[in-house]
Amino acid sequence: xxxxxxxxxxxxxxxxxxxxxxxxxxxxxxxxxxxxxxxxxxxxxxxxxxxxxxxxxxxxxxxxxxxxxxxxxxxxxxxxxxxxxxxxxxxxxxxxxxxxxxxxxxxxxxxxxxxxxxxxxxxxxxxxxxxxxxxxxxxxxxxxxxxxxxxxxxxxxxxxxxxxxxxxxxxxxxxxxxxxxxxxxxxxxxxxxxxxxxxxxxxxxxxxxxxxxxxxxxxxxxxxxxxxxxxxxxxxxxxxxxxxxxxxxxxxxxxxxxxxxxxxxxxxxxxxxxxxxxxx
Numbered sequence: 001x002x003x004x005x006x007x008x009x010x011x012x013x014x015x016x017x018x019x020x021x022x023x024x025x026x027x028x029x030x031x032x033x034x035x036x037x038x039x040x041x042x043x044x045x046x047x048x049x050x051x052x053x054x055x056x057x058x059x060x061x062x063x064x065x066x067x068x069x070x071x072x073x074x075x076x077x078x079x080x081x082x083x084x085x086x087x088x089x090x091x092x093x094x095x096x097x098x099x100x101x102x103x104x105x106x107x108x109x110x111x112x113x114x115x116x117x118x119x120x121x122x123x124x125x126x127x128x129x130x131x132x133x134x135x136x137x138x139x140x141x142x143x144x145x146x147x148x149x150x151x152x153x154x155x156x157x158x159x160x161x162x163x164x165x166x167x168x169x170x171x172x173x174x175x176x177x178x179x180x181x182x183x184x185x186x187x188x189x190x191x192x193x194x195x196x197x198x199x200x201x202x203x204x205x206x207x208x209x210x211x212x213x214x215x216x217x218x219x220x221x222x223x224x225x226x227x228x229x230x231x232x233x234x235x236x237x238x239x240x241x242x243x244x245x246x247x248x249x250x251x252x253x254x255x256x257x258x259x260x261x262x263x264x265x266x267x268x269x270x271x272x273x274x275x276x277x278x279x280x
Contacts, residue, residue, distance in 0.1 A: 047128030060280030101276035127153030175279035192271035207268025
């Protein structure tokens with residue numbers, strides 16, 4: 001459905017065309033109260049048409065929580081911070097609403113049920129028609145029916161009464177996060193590097209934690225070389241074969257035009273950590 005990599009220095013967003021076929025619809029638990037308290041994996045999505053009746057569609061549930069950002073650095077030594085401004089984010093209590101990840105230092109959501117700040121996401125292209133009020137899919141808790149109206153149609157969310165697969169048999173994105181140096185957090189450089197320590201010029205070099213990460217769908221493949229550094233995009237010509245040309249040199253970031261002291265490279269070189277790296 002979607003892949004997310006979040007760090008305290010960067011958020012990587014996938015490049016998709018802003019059309020209904022590629023658009024995500026996101027709802028929080030606060031917007032879907034009938035689903036609150038359910039096991040995240042029990043939430044299902046359906047579309048309805050008069051011709052086909054109910055059709056299960058893929059849905060993803062992402063758990064989020066208000067966390068102190070220092071949790072992402074648990075057990076790390078920051079005595080070497082070079083100035084107070086850089087250390088404040090570690091020594092002061094700063095809470096942010098972030099995705100949780102049992103494989104990161106942030107850990108899993110302390111509330112394992114679907115709650116107000118968790119998210120549900122599905123693709124708009126799966127939306128159908130308005131269903132009769134007295135019609136429900138099989139093996140669902142009818143009292144949890146939640147209607148989501150999109151620009152393309154209607155999607156119905158329910159809590160399941162069995163162990164039906166939430167993906168409905170689809171795998172819409174393949175995301176792999178891989179550090180060149182090894183596993184996270186063991187091989188991860190939390191301190192970063194001073195810019196002068198990097199021999200190469202800023203132009204094409206990567207930062208403190210080189211990656212071989214990618215996100216791939218039936219339509220494109222996007223590759224990541226480090227935090228903030230996206231340097232490959234392949235568009236598939238027929239939804240099966242990858243195009244032979246890499247369309248992207250590097251996705252560039254500047255504070256403002258003409259100011260080159262801070263860029264995607266300086267952010268990638270600097271200290272930071274991974275909050276969540278998840279693939280629905």
